[in-house]
Amino acid sequence: MQILALDASTEWCSVALGGEGGFEECVEAAGQRHSERMLPMVQSLLSSAGTSLSHLDGIAFGAGPGSFTGLRIACGLAQGLGLGANLRLVGVATLAAMCETARQRYGATRVMAALDARMQQVYFAAYEHDGERWQEGIAPIAAAPEAVPLPSTGGWFSVGGGFSVYSALRSRVASSVVRSDDEIVPRAAAIASLALPRFAAGDSVSARDAVPLYVRHRVAVTAKERAAGARL
Structure with missing residues (x-):
């Protein structure tokens, strides 16, 4: 089974391609240029692998939480590619993907993940790995x-920039955390790793039915908030 994975939930843009034997990944610091960069990255990865969308078995995408614009870009591109190639989709929680990166990199099995949600909030979730899959301990929230x-x-691993941005959160988890990596962000390769068994189990949706996981449903700031530097 070969799948494509996309993520644009943070300032990083990543795509991955592969299957049971591993994934090739392309990662760029895209800033606000995800809509410009993601499709060329996909095309480059497919070309390097000598394959095409018609030979794939599905497309995964970082469903959220994360940047509202980025989530729409990744989901929208996955839908467009999926419709064109008649492929089914799997949306993967970005915070779970961060936990998977910690497991692959450090062997962590109890992980709490946090991303800066702007507006003085953080996206947060906690997962435990049971040896086969991640179990949701605290579902993704914005608070x-x-x-x-x-x-x-205790005995938790913490990942993500939310802990470095908000010292209050780091202080609150200090007694429970044994190790941390604030640099971990959602990545397409981790999303692909979590999506692959779901595709194999038939846990996928049609391209038309794929939706982002916003968590926080406020999608705009007021003019006054923008003037004060607020962003979603």
């Missing part, structure tokens, strides 16, 4: 750092 629900046990 003020002081209000995020935390695991009641």
Whole structure:
């Protein structure tokens, strides 16, 4: 089985291609240029692999939470490519993908992930790996750092820039965390790793039915908030 994966949930843009034998990944610091860069990255990866969309078995995408614009770009491109090639889609939670990166890189099996959600909020979730798959301990939410629900046990690994942006959150988890990596972000290769068994199990949707996971449903800021530097 060969799949394509896309992510544009942060300032990083990534695409991955592969299957059970591993994934080739292309990653760029795209800033606000995801819509310009993602399709050329996909085309380059397909060309390098000597394959085409018609030979793939599905497309995965980082469903969210994350940048509203980025989530729409990744989902929209996945839908367009999926419709054109008659491929089914799997949306993967970005925070779960961060946990998967921590597992692959460090062997972590209890991971809490946090991304800066702007507006003085953080996207947060906690997952535990049972040896086969990630189990959701705390579902992805958007909340003020002081209000995020935390695991009641210790021995956790923390990942993501949300902990470095909000010192209040880092202080709250300090007694529960044994190791951390604030540099981990959602990546297409991790998204592909989580999507592959779901495709194999038939846990996919038609391209028309794919939707982002926004978590926070406010999609705009006021003129006053923009003037103050607020962003979603």
